[in-house]
Amino acid sequence: MTSGRYNPxxxxxxxxxxxxxxxxxxxxxxxxxxKYYVLEMFPYPSGRIHMGHVRNYAMGDVLAxxxxxxxxxxxxxxxxxxxxxxxxNAAMEKGVHPKGWTYDNIAAMRGQLKSMxxxxxxxxxxxxxxxxxxxxxxAMFIDFMKAGLVERxxxxxxxxxxxxxxxxxxxxxxxxxxxxxxxxxxxELAQWFLKITDFSEELLQALDTLxxxxxxxRLMQRNWIGRSEGLRFSFVLEDGQGNELPERLVxxxxxxxxxxxxxxxxxxxxxxLSKRISKTDQGLAEFRREVSALGTSEETIERAEKKGYALxxxxxxxxxPGVRLPVYAANFVLMGYGEGAxxxxxxxDQRDWDFAKTYDLPIFPVVAPRDxxxxxxxxxxxxxxxxxxxxxxIINSDFLNGMNVAEAKDExxxxxxxxxxxxRKVNYRxxxxxxxxxxxxxxxxxMIHCPACKIVPVPKADLPVTLPEDVTFDKxxxxxxxxxxxxxxxxxxxxGAATRETDTFDTFIDSSWYxxxxxxxxxxxxxxxxxxxxxxxVDQYIGGVEHAILHLLYSRFFxxxxxxxxxxxxxxxxxxxxxxxxxxxxxxxxxDGEWVFPVDAVLKxxxxxxxxxxxxxxxxxxxxxxxxxxxxxxxxxIIASYGADTARWFxxxxxxxxxxxxxxxxxxxxxxxxxxxxxxxxxxAAALPRAAFKGDYGQAAIELRRAAHRALAAVTDDLSSLRFxxxxxxxxxxxxxxxxxxxxxxxxxxLTSAIQEAADFLVLMFAPMMPHLAEECxxxxxxxxxxxxxxxxxxxxxxxxxxxxTIAVQVNGKRRDEIKLPxxxxxxxxxxxxxxxxxxxxxxxxxxxxxxxxxxxxxxxIVIGG
RNA sequence: GCGGGCGUGGCGUAAUGGUAGCCGCAACGGACUUAAAAUCCGUUUUCCGUAAGGAAGUGCCGGUUCGAGUCCGGCCGCCCGCACCA
Numbered sequence: 001m002t003s004g005r006y007n008p009x010x011x012x013x014x015x016x017x018x019x020x021x022x023x024x025x026x027x028x029x030x031x032x033x034x035k036y037y038v039l040e041m042f043p044y045p046s047g048r049i050h051m052g053h054v055r056n057y058a059m060g061d062v063l064a065x066x067x068x069x070x071x072x073x074x075x076x077x078x079x080x081x082x083x084x085x086x087x088x089n090a091a092m093e094k095g096v097h098p099k100g101w102t103y104d105n106i107a108a109m110r111g112q113l114k115s116m117x118x119x120x121x122x123x124x125x126x127x128x129x130x131x132x133x134x135x136x137x138x139a140m141f142i143d144f145m146k147a148g149l150v151e152r153x154x155x156x157x158x159x160x161x162x163x164x165x166x167x168x169x170x171x172x173x174x175x176x177x178x179x180x181x182x183x184x185x186x187x188e189l190a191q192w193f194l195k196i197t198d199f200s201e202e203l204l205q206a207l208d209t210l211x212x213x214x215x216x217x218r219l220m221q222r223n224w225i226g227r228s229e230g231l232r233f234s235f236v237l238e239d240g241q242g243n244e245l246p247e248r249l250v251x252x253x254x255x256x257x258x259x260x261x262x263x264x265x266x267x268x269x270x271x272x273l274s275k276r277i278s279k280t281d282q283g284l285a286e287f288r289r290e291v292s293a294l295g296t297s298e299e300t301i302e303r304a305e306k307k308g309y310a311l312x313x314x315x316x317x318x319x320x321p322g323v324r325l326p327v328y329a330a331n332f333v334l335m336g337y338g339e340g341a342x343x344x345x346x347x348x349d350q351r352d353w354d355f356a357k358t359y360d361l362p363i364f365p366v367v368a369p370r371d372x373x374x375x376x377x378x379x380x381x382x383x384x385x386x387x388x389x390x391x392x393x394i395i396n397s398d399f400l401n402g403m404n405v406a407e408a409k410d411e412x413x414x415x416x417x418x419x420x421x422x423x424r425k426v427n428y429r430x431x432x433x434x435x436x437x438x439x440x441x442x443x444x445x446x447m448i449h450c451p452a453c454k455i456v457p458v459p460k461a462d463l464p465v466t467l468p469e470d471v472t473f474d475k476x477x478x479x480x481x482x483x484x485x486x487x488x489x490x491x492x493x494x495x496g497a498a499t500r501e502t503d504t505f506d507t508f509i510d511s512s513w514y515x516x517x518x519x520x521x522x523x524x525x526x527x528x529x530x531x532x533x534x535x536x537x538v539d540q541y542i543g544g545v546e547h548a549i550l551h552l553l554y555s556r557f558f559x560x561x562x563x564x565x566x567x568x569x570x571x572x573x574x575x576x577x578x579x580x581x582x583x584x585x586x587x588x589x590x591x592d593g594e595w596v597f598p599v600d601a602v603l604k605x606x607x608x609x610x611x612x613x614x615x616x617x618x619x620x621x622x623x624x625x626x627x628x629x630x631x632x633x634x635x636x637x638i639i640a641s642y643g644a645d646t647a648r649w650f651x652x653x654x655x656x657x658x659x660x661x662x663x664x665x666x667x668x669x670x671x672x673x674x675x676x677x678x679x680x681x682x683x684x685a686a687a688l689p690r691a692a693f694k695g696d697y698g699q700a701a702i703e704l705r706r707a708a709h710r711a712l713a714a715v716t717d718d719l720s721s722l723r724f725x726x727x728x729x730x731x732x733x734x735x736x737x738x739x740x741x742x743x744x745x746x747x748x749x750x751l752t753s754a755i756q757e758a759a760d761f762l763v764l765m766f767a768p769m770m771p772h773l774a775e776e777c778x779x780x781x782x783x784x785x786x787x788x789x790x791x792x793x794x795x796x797x798x799x800x801x802x803x804x805x806t807i808a809v810q811v812n813g814k815r816r817d818e819i820k821l822p823x824x825x826x827x828x829x830x831x832x833x834x835x836x837x838x839x840x841x842x843x844x845x846x847x848x849x850x851x852x853x854x855x856x857x858x859x860x861x862i863v864i865g866g
Numbered sequence: 867g868c869g870g871g872c873g874u875g876g877c878g879u880a881a882u883g884g885u886a887g888c889c890g891c892a893a894c895g896g897a898c899u900u901a902a903a904a905u906c907c908g909u910u911u912u913c914c915g916u917a918a919g920g921a922a923g924u925g926c927c928g929g930u931u932c933g934a935g936u937c938c939g940g941c942c943g944c945c946c947g948c949a950c951c952a
Contacts, residue, residue, distance in 0.1 A: 005904095215870080216870060216871075216946085216947080219869070219870065219947090220869095220870090220947060220948080223868095223869070223947085223948060223949095224948085226951065228951070228952085230952080251952080252951095252952065253952055254951090254952065255952075266952090306950080330950095331950085332950045332952095333950080333952075334950075334951065334952090336951090337951045337952075338951070338952060339952095341952090342952045343952085344952090345952095349952075350867085350950090351950055351952080352952085354950095427951080427952090428951095429951055545946085545947090548947080549947090549948095653878090653889090653890070654878050654879065654889090654890065654891085655878065655879075656879080659872095659879095661878085662878075664878090664891085666891060666892075667878080667890085667891065669891095670890070670891060671890095673904090673905095674890090676904090676905095677905090680905090725878095725879075725880090725889090725890095726880075726888095726889090728889080728890085729879090729880075729888065729889035729890075730888095730889080731889090732888095732889050732890070733888075733889065736889090739906090743906090743907095806885085807885090808884075808885035809885090810884085810885080810932085810933070812932080812933090813931095813932065813933045814933095815885050818885065850932090851932060852932095853884095853932050853933080855884060855933095858884055858885095859884045859885070859933085861884080861932050861933060862932090863932050863933095
């Protein structure tokens with residue numbers, strides 16, 4: 001018998017070595033076996049793993065090990081999202097090369113992840129900064145271009161002045177760069193775009209098929225795509241003297257039912273008409289400068305005072321002869337949506353209302369609840385925004401009067417379509433994906449600019465276009481532009497002098513197809529067809545909800561684009577998605593507002609003090625672990641002191657996985673104690689003489705067996721549905737039951753046998769969570785095979801169900817007593833037994849029984865009068 | 867503003883419409899020990915009661931139901947996402 005305390009420092013490396021040497025988790029396609037692909041969002045190699053990684057990868061690992069034990073051929077790979085700006089920032093700050101910095105970090109983090117004991121097929125490891133990865137990305141981009149999915153256009157871009165790069169709309173948060181936090185400016189630049197909008201409708205529709213995604217994420221994507229059905233039509237314009245102008249004003253609206261309530265038109269400050277007039281109108285030029293200085297940003301801060309500038313031209317109302325609507329340039333109209341021009345109906349739109357109030361424009365109510373009567377509507381203190389329902393009708397609108405909103409929309413659309421001056425149109429909020437970045441540490445865009453041939457793709461034989469390594473970071477902007485030779489090439493078409501594209505790809509491209517690359521990480525093509533056919537889609541994807549829109553939407557688009565260009569992939573790459581909660585921790589501050597690391601905070605007599613200076617600390621609240629607030633716990637130090645199993649166990653216990661979990665020293669300590677307790681219990685069980693018992697079990701043995709089989713059934717169920725916290729509670733229960741049985745002195749052969757079975761089950765049940773301890777325990781229990789080669793046991797059905805049940809007895813819905821009865825007893829028998837109970841007789845108090853409700857084997861409710 | 871989620875002991879949480887609080891943490895009492903740590907046993911929603919037992923109880927108000935933490939409606943609070951999208 002092994003005795004003493006369990007020592008993870010010896011046991012964990014031993015088993016990690018065993019799994020590596022036996023290639024326990026390396027897999028290949030095997031059509032005779034069902035496959036299961038479990039993937040956690042791959043990490044950015046920032047330097048060290050953090051607790052969020054521990055939680056994420058612990059969850060994926062539990063699932064991988066569980067499914068493997070259940071007989072699945074499990075693909076569980078790991079890689080590195082290795083391009084990106086932190087590497088360049090490090091280069092600028094510390095004078096290291098981004099490549100060296102990145103690969104050093106990968107090496108360090110690989111070591112840390114391996115110390116977690118993850119069941120990963122390391123032979124499939126990939127890094128997106130490796131030319132053997134990004135060359136395929138370049139090839140696909142060229143094919144996307146041939147398929148019409150790539151566009152180069154001059155556009156207003158979000159320019160991050162700190163990072164000196166362009167940001168996608170999705171990367172601008174509250175008008176600030178998502179990484180630098182700097183206020184974003186608008187600039188005009190020629191950019192590469194991927195035409196994600198070609199798939200707007202498909203990406204929207206297919207959300208309905210993603211039943212195993214959280215509703216929340218599907219909703220967020222739905223809103224992001226932002227479909228709306230409306231009408232595009234044009235106004236005839238005239239000048240101040242009533243002369244018709246040659247140009248028409250095209251607007252987009254979803255409320256064409258309110259056309260008779262129109263009192264002005266507004267166009268974006270960046271609208272072509274606004275730009276042209278500003279050349280001769282100083283006031284307008286000034287207004288445009290004002291609006292662009294405000295950017296997309298301050299508007300949100302200032303909560304948008306509606307501002308406009310009258311252009312001095314007018315739009316003729318299409319149905320009200322002689323009525324003309326003044327046209328304004330306005331700050332609240334966005335160039336990027338619809339036509340960048342609207343008609344304003346103040347009575348039924350909040351923004352139009354605010355604008356009309358500011359500029360003293362007329363307000364015509366044209367929609368009203370039916371029962372108020374058409375003529376009685378007066379303009380109140382706010383717009384009337386209701387539009388749904390049969391009782392809401394159009395008023396003051398000539399031929400629309402009395403129609404409901406839908407009917408009126410139909411009628412207006414029909415009239416415009418008949419006249420050829422308008423058409424129904426579906427609009428999306430989603431824009432094309434700008435993928436150009438003016439950075440060094442990214443995948444080079446494989447294009448060449450030739451003065452004669454214009455844009456020429458790099459011939460595939462010349463791929464990959466690799467990054468030059470001899471670059472400097474001494475000036476702002478893109479080092480590829482400053483490089484003396486790299487960009488100078490001969491044009492592949494005409495042979496003349498040409499230059500390379502110096503933009504690199506948005507790193508979200510790298511992560512839009514890595515899951516497919518894992519199927520065949522060493523293939524000469526991006527994705528091997530047979531491998532993808534076998535492994536795709538990912539059966540369970542696990543990661544943070546912060547990627548609910550960007551990464552997940554891009555991946556869904558990229559998969560479709562790959563399909564369209566005949567690369568193997570499936571339209572929906574992630575069959576099931578799980579978004580896990582964050583790891584949070586108490587924050588500590590000194591009196592001067594300095595954040596203090598938790599390791600420097602000590603608790604004394606109910607108050608916190610600084611470990612070194614002894615000064616009292618202020619508790620700042622429980623927040624997501626972040627470097628800035630210093631409320632971080634280093635996983636490496638936790639693993640060093642408690643072992644990986646204890647860290648994994650704590651990360652999975654208590655909180656449901658989708659919710660935030662608070663790291664506490666006490667909680668970690670508790671997990672550590674339980675680790676030791678399991679070791680003791682198993683060794684006690686192992687010390688009993690081996691007995692294979694076949695005869696009749698006594699009461700204590702039966703109870704333990706029931707507990708074991710019931711726990712097994714519950715854990716199987718919980719792990720299948722990723723309810724790790726519940727699985728862990730069931731493990732505690734079985735450990736408690738085992739402890740009770742082991743306390744019996746001189747157990748008979750029957751109980752000994754039951755104990756050994758329970759110990760086996762317990763070990764196999766916690767093995768996905770604490771794999772190293774499980775192997776040690778399994779060995780101690782005398783098994784020849786290892787846990788990873790042992791299939792998940794099946795509970796015996798007869799032992800899960802009781803032949804006796806405890807039935808609660810209620811009188812008028814209040815619990816009065818309970819009674820043990822044989823399972824499946826008839827209603828009459830139950831009634832007979834229940835009526836004998838003293839407590840029930842007392843509660844009935846001689847009153848007449850009106851109803852006797854029996855829910856079989858569960859509950860009885862007696863309804864009495866009086 | 868719009869959309870979504872959540873609200874249960876001192877704390878983290880659990881509960882196919884069917885005995886609210888499994889399991890853990892903390893706390894308290896006890897055993898072992900010279901002592902401490904570790905370990906083991908017990909108590910722990912609140913109130914009344916020595917007890918037996920009783921009453922109340924899942925943010926608040928109402929509804930559906932024999933029965934509601936769970937379903938429906940309305941409030942209050944907290945969290946998250948989106949936000950001038952015509």
